[in-house]
Amino acid sequence: MKDEAIYRRLFRTALLIRLVEERIIELYPSDKIQSPVHLSIGQEAVAVGVCDGLKPDDLVFATYRSHGFYIAKGGSLDAMFAELYGRKGGVSGGKAGSMHLAAPEVGLMGSSAVVASTIPHAVGAALSFKRRGLSQIAVAVFGDGATEEGVYHESLNFAALMKVPVLFLCEDNGLAVHSHRPVRQSYRLAEHAASFGIASRRLEEGWDMLAIRQATLEAAAKVRAGEPFVLEIVTSRYKEHVGVGEDFHFNYRTSDGVDAWKRRDPLIVDQKLVATLRPDIEREIEAAVAFAEASPAPGRDELLADVI
C-alpha cells in the first residue's frame, strides 16, 4: 500500500480519537460522564502509529490514559461511550469507566489507574506466548513517570532474562501530573534499558504517525524474533492531567512547548483532510452518544456480579 493510503488511514483514526475526546469535553459539564478522564489529545499519533504497526492479535496492556489505544486497537465506539456514561451497554457494563477501558476481542487487555501496574502483565503474556510457541507479541504502554516505579525495573530485568516477546512502549509527554521529567529522573531510559541488554529507540517526532508506525514495525520485528525492546516516543499532552480543561494558567508549564507541537500536529495542520473526514466521523460519534444515552443504568442485579 502506498504511504498516502496508509497516512489517510492513520489520520482518520487519529482524528476519530481527537473528535471523540472533544465530544467528551463538550459533554463533561453536563455531568453525564461521571468518571475522571485523562485525555490523550496531542498524543493520538502514538496510539495510532503503534497499533497500526502491530498485528491484530498482538496484545496491548495500557493505562488510565487509553481512549486512544482503545480506539486505535479497534474497540467499539458505542460500548466506549456507554462505558463513560456508566451504562449497561458499556464495554464493561459501566464498572470500568474511562480509566479501565478494555477490549480483549481486539487485543486491549485492560488498563489500570495504578501507574506502571500493567507493565508486568505484558511481560507475563509474552512469557506465555513464548512457552506456547506463538508468534504474538505483547505491548506494555506506559508514561514517562511509570518508569520511575520499581516494577518497571523488575519487568525489564525479567523480560531480558527470559527473552520474551514484549515491547515496552513509553509515551514521553515529559510530565507526571504537574511534575517535569528532569526533577523526577536521574537516569536516561536508553542507558537504563541497555544495562539489561535491552535495545531501545527514542523517537522525537511523536506527531509523525508514519514514523511511529515504521518505528513500531521495526521494533515489533525484533520483539517477534525474541528480544524485548524499549520504544520511547516523545509526545505532548495538550490538556490538563485529568479533566477536560487546559492548565497553562496554573503556571507550572508554559504553553510554548504545546504551541510548538501544535504547529506540527497533522490534525491541526492538515485542515483539508480534516474537513473531508469530519462529517462521517461526527456521525459515528453521534450514533455512539445516542447509544449511550439510550442504554439503561446498571443496578442491583449487577452490583455483586463477577466478583470472584
Add this chain to the structure above:
Amino acid sequence: MSIAAVKPDQGTRVLSYAGALLETMDAALADHANTFIMGQGVDDFKGIFGSTTGLAEKYGAARVFDVPLMEEGMTGVAIGASLVGDYPITTHIRADFSFLAMNQIINLAAKYRYMFGGLMRCPMLIRIVVGRSWGQGAQHSQSPQSTFAHYPGLTVVMPSSSQAILDMYPAIINRHPGPVISIEHRLLYNLDFTVSPSEHRVPLTSYVARKGSDVTVVATSVMVLEALRAAQYVEDKAGISAEIIDLNSISHPDWDLVAASVRKTGRLVVADTSWLEYGVAAEVCRQLVMRDPGLLRQPPTMLGMAPAPCPTAKSLEDIYYPSQHETVDAILVQVRGDNHGIALPVERSMTEGYKRFRGPF
C-alpha cells in the same frame, strides 16, 4: 505426631503436608498443560520445603522456574499470563514477602474480573507460607488471612492438613475462576497425616473437623490441630465434647455451619493464627451477632497472637502465641467456668508438639 483429619477407612495412607503439596503440584503440571510454577527457589534443592522438589527436572524449566527477587513483578507476570489463558502458581516462602506483591494482588488481581464487568479473569494460585517458632521474628511470622480476605475478589484458604490440600488444590487449580491465596503453615509441612483418596471431603469452605456438643471451637490452620489435641485432652480428662470447625476458607466460610454449631453448644472459642484485632475472631463474632445476638450463653474466648510484632526470643515467643495449655484452658473455662479445677497439660510451649521443625527456616 500423626493427626487424622478424617476417620481412617479403606485406602488410607500416611502423607506429610509437604508430600501432599508435592503431589498436588505434580498432578497440576501433569494434568494441565497451561499450568506453571514460579517463585524464588522453586527449582532449587530445597524446593519450597519439599513441595516442588524435582518438578523442574520432570516438567522442564519452562514450567517450573526460579525468578529474580521481584514479588510485585512476579505477581504481575502471573496476572498477564493468566489473562491469556495460563494457570500460574506462584510461591512466597514467607507470607511477609507477599506484602511486596500487595499492589498486584489487591489492586489488580482482585479487581480484574469485576472492574472490567466480567471481560477479564485472572485465575491463579498464590501459595504463601506462614513461619512460626525457631526465632522467626517480626518479619518471618505474619499470617495475613484477614488482610487478604478483606478484599472482595480474592479467595483465601488455609489448609490445615494433607487431606485439605489433596481435596482443595485440584478444585482450585484451573477450576476456580479467580485468584486464590493459599496460606500454608510452615509448622505443618513436616507433619504426617492420615489421608483418604480424595472425594472432596474438605470443601472450599468450612467443615466440621470433629463433632461435639458442649462447645464450638472455630479454628484456622495449625490452630485446628491444636484444637483437636485440646479436644482430645478435655474429653479424656473431663468428658467434655468439643466440636471443632476448621474455618478453612477465610474469604468464604460456611457461616451457617458455624452458627448452627454455636446454636447447639452456646459456647465459643476462636483459635486463629493471627492477631485478633479486626481479624478472623472479630469476623466470627460479627457473623454470629448479625444472625442472632442471643446465640452465645456467655462471652466467647479468643486465642490469637499477642497484639505486638512477633518477638524472637523463645521465652517471649512461647507467651506470644497461644500454648496448648491455653487452648485447653479456653475450652474448660467455656464449659466449666473459671474455676474448672481440671489439671492443664504440662506443655507450655505449643511448638514442643512440632519437634520435627528444628529450624533454621
